[in-house]
Amino acid sequence: MTATLTRGAERIHAAFERAKQEDRAAFMPFMTAGYPSAAEFPAVADALLAHADLLEVGIPYSDPLGDGPTIQRASEQALAGGTSTRRTLALVKELRARHDTPIVVMTYVNPIYAVGPRQFMRLAQDAGVDGLILPDLPPDQDLEIADLAAEHGLAVTFLIAPTSTPERVKLVADACTGFLYAVSVTGVTGAREGTALGEVPAMLALAREYARVPVAVGFGVKDAATARQVAQVADGVVVGSAFVNAVGAGQDVGALAASIAEGCRR
Amino acid sequence: MSLTLPSYPQPDGRGRFGRFGGRYVPETLIPALDELEAAYREAKTDPAFLNELDRLLKEFVGRPSPLYLAQRLTDHAGGAKIYLKREDFNYTGAHKINNCLAQALLAVRMGKRRVIAETGAGQHGVASATAAALLGLDCVVYMGAEDIRRQALNVFRMKLLGAEVREVTSGTATLKDATNEAIRDWVTNVRDTFYILGSVVGPHPYPAMVRDFQAVIGEEVKVQLEALEGRITPDAIVACVGGGSNAIGIFAPYAYLPESERPRLIGTEAAGEGVESGRHAASVAGGRVGVLHGSMMYLLNDDEGQIVPPHSISAGLDYPGIGPEHCHYSETGVAEYVPVTDAQALEALQLLTRLEGIIPALESAHAIYHAVRLAKELGQGGVIVVNLSGRGDKDVAEVMRLLEMERDQGLLDKDVEQVIQEVLA
Ligand SMILES: Cc1ncc(COP(=O)(O)O)c(C=O)c1O
Numbered sequence: 001m002t003a004t005l006t007r008g009a010e011r012i013h014a015a016f017e018r019a020k021q022e023d024r025a026a027f028m029p030f031m032t033a034g035y036p037s038a039a040e041f042p043a044v045a046d047a048l049l050a051h052a053d054l055l056e057v058g059i060p061y062s063d064p065l066g067d068g069p070t071i072q073r074a075s076e077q078a079l080a081g082g083t084s085t086r087r088t089l090a091l092v093k094e095l096r097a098r099h100d101t102p103i104v105v106m107t108y109v110n111p112i113y114a115v116g117p118r119q120f121m122r123l124a125q126d127a128g129v130d131g132l133i134l135p136d137l138p139p140d141q142d143l144e145i146a147d148l149a150a151e152h153g154l155a156v157t158f159l160i161a162p163t164s165t166p167e168r169v170k171l172v173a174d175a176c177t178g179f180l181y182a183v184s185v186t187g188v189t190g191a192r193e194g195t196a197l198g199e200v201p202a203m204l205a206l207a208r209e210y211a212r213v214p215v216a217v218g219f220g221v222k223d224a225a226t227a228r229q230v231a232q233v234a235d236g237v238v239v240g241s242a243f244v245n246a247v248g249a250g251q252d253v254g255a256l257a258a259s260i261a262e263g264c265r266r
Numbered sequence: 267m268s269l270t271l272p273s274y275p276q277p278d279g280r281g282r283f284g285r286f287g288g289r290y291v292p293e294t295l296i297p298a299l300d301e302l303e304a305a306y307r308e309a310k311t312d313p314a315f316l317n318e319l320d321r322l323l324k325e326f327v328g329r330p331s332p333l334y335l336a337q338r339l340t341d342h343a344g345g346a347k348i349y350l351k352r353e354d355f356n357y358t359g360a361h362k363i364n365n366c367l368a369q370a371l372l373a374v375r376m377g378k379r380r381v382i383a384e385t386g387a388g389q390h391g392v393a394s395a396t397a398a399a400l401l402g403l404d405c406v407v408y409m410g411a412e413d414i415r416r417q418a419l420n421v422f423r424m425k426l427l428g429a430e431v432r433e434v435t436s437g438t439a440t441l442k443d444a445t446n447e448a449i450r451d452w453v454t455n456v457r458d459t460f461y462i463l464g465s466v467v468g469p470h471p472y473p474a475m476v477r478d479f480q481a482v483i484g485e486e487v488k489v490q491l492e493a494l495e496g497r498i499t500p501d502a503i504v505a506c507v508g509g510g511s512n513a514i515g516i517f518a519p520y521a522y523l524p525e526s527e528r529p530r531l532i533g534t535e536a537a538g539e540g541v542e543s544g545r546h547a548a549s550v551a552g553g554r555v556g557v558l559h560g561s562m563m564y565l566l567n568d569d570e571g572q573i574v575p576p577h578s579i580s581a582g583l584d585y586p587g588i589g590p591e592h593c594h595y596s597e598t599g600v601a602e603y604v605p606v607t608d609a610q611a612l613e614a615l616q617l618l619t620r621l622e623g624i625i626p627a628l629e630s631a632h633a634i635y636h637a638v639r640l641a642k643e644l645g646q647g648g649v650i651v652v653n654l655s656g657r658g659d660k661d662v663a664e665v666m667r668l669l670e671m672e673r674d675q676g677l678l679d680k681d682v683e684q685v686i687q688e689v690l691a
Contacts, residue, residue, distance in 0.1 A: 062437065062572040063558060065449045066292045072436060085570040109290055110557045114571030136290050136557070161294035163456060168296060186294050187454040 005177070008130035009155035009213075011102045012178045015053045016214040016235050019264075025231035026053035027264045028216060029257055030106065030240035032074040033057050033091050034083020036247055041083075041091060044247055047254035049099050051261040056133065056238060057095075059088045059107040066108075066135040068190030070241040074248070085111040085120075089127040096128030104131040104157065104178065109142070117145055121152035131155035131178035139175030146175060157181050162199040166206060173210035179236060180211045184219045191222035191241040197229050204233050223256075224263030231264045269320035271310045271478045272485070274522050276591065281470020284597060286590030289469040291449070291560040298456045303471040305376050310478070315371060322367050323482065326400070329364075331355045331483075333490035333651070338621040339634075345641035346501065346648030349494075350624070351487055351516060353655050360627065360656030361480060361512040362393040366462055368479040370397035373460035380404045380455065383462045384448040386413055386441030386508065387582030387629065388420025389656055390464030395429035397462075405429040408447040411439040413581045420660050438575040441508075441585045445559050465509025466589035469560030473589050480515025487651055488519060500529050501644055505653035506632040507533040507603065508547075508582045510589035512655035518591075521600050529651075530602065532640070533592060534632040536578035537605030547576035549588040550596050550603040556587075563587045564596070579608035579668070580628035580661070606632040614638070615658060615665065627656035628665070 005013070019026040029048040034041050049055055060078035064071060078084075083091070085107075092103055105124060112120045124132070131154055137145065139158045146156045155178030160169050163186055173180050184200050185192070200217060207215045217230045218238030230237045239260055246253050277283045289299060309315040323329040332352045340348045353361040366383075373381050381403050385391030391407040398405035407429050414421050414433055424431050437443035445467075452461045466473045466480075488498040499520065505513035510533065517531045538546035546552055549564040556565035558573060566574040566586040578584040588603075595601035606614075611628055614635035619625045626634060630653070637652045644650065658665070 063442065063446055065446050065559070066453070068450070069436075076436070079572065084572055108557075108571075110565075110567060110573075111571030113556055114567055114569060135292055136560075138289060138291070138293055138296055141288050141290055159293045161292070163294050163297045165297055168293065172293060183292075183294065186456055188450050 006150050006155055007153040009177045011130050012054065012104070012155050013214065015102050016179065019053050020235065023266045025234055025264045025266070026214070026216065026236035027261045028052060028054045028056050028236055028238045029243050030056040030058060030238060031243055032060055032071060032078050033088035034060055034078035034081055035074045035244065036077060037081045038083050038087065038091070042094060044253055045095050046098070048243065048257050049095070049101050050254060051257040052101055054102045054104060056104050056106055056240070057088065057092055059085055059105060059111055061108045061111060064108060066188055068188040068241065070191070070244050071189050074244045085115055086123065089123045089129070092129055093127040102130040103128065104133055105129050106133040106135065109134060109137045112145065117148050121148045121154060124154060125152040129154060131157055133157045133181060135159060139172055150177065159183050160203065160207060162186050162203050169206045170210045173207060176211065176213050179214040179216050180207055181238070182207055182215055182217045182234070184217050187219065189219055189241055191245060192220040197233070200230065201233055224259045227260045227263035231266055237264050268313070269316045269323070271316070272481045272519065274518060276594065277470065277474055281474070283591045283594035286563050286593040287470055287473060287561050289560055290557045290562065291469045292453055294453050295456060295469070299469055299471065305372060306471055306475050309372055309375060315375065319368055319371055323364065327357050327363050327367065328355060329482065330486045330490070333487060333494065335494070336622050339618065339638070340641065342621060343638045343641035345646060346644035346650050348637050348641055349500070349649065349651045350654045351483060351651055353483065353512065353653060354624070354626065354657035358389070358393050358396050359659060360389040360393070361483060361515060362390040362464060363396065364482055364515070365464070365476050365479040365511060366390065366393035366397045369460070369462045370401050370403065373403060373462070374401055376460065378458060378460040380459045381462050382406045382408070382448050382451050382459055384408045384441065384444040384464060386444065386584055387580065387627070388413065388417040388424070388660060389582060391429070391431070392420050392423045392427070394462045395424040395427035398429060399427045406451065407431050408434055408444040408451070410441060410444045411435045413440055416581050416664050417660055419663065441581065442573065442576070449559065465511040466514045466591060467509040467559055467561060467563070467587060473561065473591055476511050477514045477518050477591060480511050481518045483512070483515035483653065484517065484519030487516060491651065495649055499527060500649040500651045502530040502532060502640055502650045503653070504532045504534065504633045504637045504640065504650060506583060506629045506655060507535050507588055507592060508585050508629060510592045512653050514589060514591055516651070516653045517595070517601060521595060531595065531600065532636065533601055533603045534606045534636045535603050536580060536583035536632060537607045538577040538579070540607055541605050545577040546605070547578040547584050547586065548605045549586060551605045553586070558587050561590050563590045563593045579611060580632070582627070582629040583632065604636055606635050610635045612665070612668065625658035625662065626654055627658050628661045630655045
């Protein structure tokens with residue numbers, strides 16, 4: 001881990017710390033940039049930001065193999081509407097002008113390589129992005145991305161899963177500078193049936209042994225009840241597909257966000 | 267003689283061929299890939315595994331496949347001798363079965379009773395379903411809706427063999443999307459499922475493992491050519507490239523020889539309606555370095571990293587990337603990659619059928635087309651080996667549709683004789 005924290009990492013840690021002081025798990029809603037359209041996205045993001053400790057914005061991608069049908073379809077719709085990598089960063093920049101809440105960007109690696117890693121980081125920094133979540137980049141695949149992110153003030157988040165061995169958990173935890181993302185299930189994103197915590201406690205116990213950053217849990221959290229369960233064991237709760245579904249169905253995402261934020265209280 | 271599996275100097279310990287390859291996948295899969303790598307390493311030198319694979323390749327697949335001198339094609343081309351490595355003779359009709367049986371045996375060895383596969387032309391799906399039936403495994407095959415339409419015969423074969431065929435409608439509804447779905451299934455069911463990957467793509471160790479299982483093609487060519495021509499090395503080898511497994515299978519045994527002993531290795535990429543048209547699947551000629559399905563390779567993607575939908579007349583070549591080892595061969599000059607269009611492949615299919623009585627797969631027809639050109643260039647005394655990766659039964663209905671459509675639109679206002687003359691001109 002870098003000796004001095006980047007600006008992004010500091011802001012992310014502060015957000016987790018504030019939630020902790022208030023005896024809550026940090027609440028991190030996710031939304032695909034440009035969904036349901038580039039024009040409507042800012043209002044959706046505002047509604048989420050009104051209740052969020054951090055906001056996760058996804059760069060729409062043509063082949064999101066870590067995502068289930070909900071986010072995949074949202075990506076397709078956003079791309080069809082003209083939102084992709086550069087446009088996403090521009091949308092974040094607009095949000096940044098109105099909000100001080102930390103914003104992390106979720107992106108598959110190919111958009112980073114296509115734009116050029118240095119150029120991508122420059123654009124992200126300029127947009128006011130605080131951190132990156134990289135779902136298809138195990139940290140040992142590319143040691144340069146994390147360094148470049150740090151150079152540009154950005155934190156990085158990698159993921160662990162229930163299948164991760166202790167060695168992998170250590171390796172991933174060591175590489176994370178923002179927070180560690182623990183995937184609750186073996187599977188892709190998506191709001192699921194059932195509320196059992198399953199393998200989460202065991203995975204978190206392992207994560208806590210190694211992580212020097214907060215640990216958030218995501219995949220499958222969909223309402224206040226599931227958030228409440230996760231909030232008992234995790235520093236942060238990530239909720240994605242449930243919000244994408246709500247937007248797709250024309251529901252009030254602000255109300256859903258308020259209710260799930262409430263569920264994050266301990 | 268019992269089977270041995272080759273050991274090549276590439277990839278490196280991190281699964282890289284030069285800068286290509288690697289493991290760009292969700293963390294969930296990393297332990298499974300480690301487990302697979304370890305199981306493969308063990309199996310590779312275990313006589314029990316090798317003997318069983320050897321027996322199945324001989325008795326079930328029908329190996330070795332013939333190396334056939336295509337005399338009438340050679341005469342018409344008017345230059346180097348053209349030999350066909352007849353992977354179309356394999357049981358189930360293509361080279362895919364070599365790899366599928368080996369991976370299915372590995373699945374059994376690892377105690378996995380459920381296998382999944384992705385398929386474009388359906389050949390890999392049929393081979394996977396066949397191996398699963400033979401070994402008593404549950405099998406799910408992901409296939410794009412567009413390919414289900416183009417390859418109805420193979421869809422039925424898979425179902426007859428007891429596999430479940432899952433239609434994929436996302437994205438372009440072709441091989442790339444079927445592969446996405448297969449990976450998603452694997453991420454979800456990784457603990458009890460073996461993913462039988464169909465080409466030399468995907469995260470490490472797949473590109474290396476699939477190559478090793480397909481290298482039997484090139485190894486046989488060495489022995490057969492020695493008997494027929496008194497030399498193990500032809501002047502050139504031509505093979506079509508989708509993901510690149512049939513090509514790597516015939517290239518790899520030669521690719522690591524010293525340069526002076528190496529034949530020209532030529533991969534034919536699907537140029538669709540022409541590389542300049544933007545409607546093609548030629549990743550070397552028309553792509554740039556990117557990451558898809560877990561590995562870094564030449565890839566059709568735009569300047570923001572979105573995958574550009576590929577196009578090819580042939581479902582098996584309709585893939586936006588090309589295996590990382592090919593990328594490395596291309597970058598280091600070990601092999602060349604040339605584009606061949608839909609129209610050229612269709613012509614070559616008719617040409618080979620008329621001259622030799624062999625209906626090739628549309629995929630293989632891409633290689634035939636270039637071999638005819640190359641024969642002239644190399645001239646008399648030269649020897650070319652073409653990997654005839656599969657037979658055309660699966661494509662006959664689609665070819666009929668295309669030819670009738672062209673005729674109806676007045677595009678193909680000529681008979682096949684005329685086509686042959688044009689191809690040879
Ligand atoms: C007959 C045949 N040849 C070639 C291919 C292309 O695959 P690869 O390049 O991996 O050999 C396919 C794929 O379906 C095929 O069925």
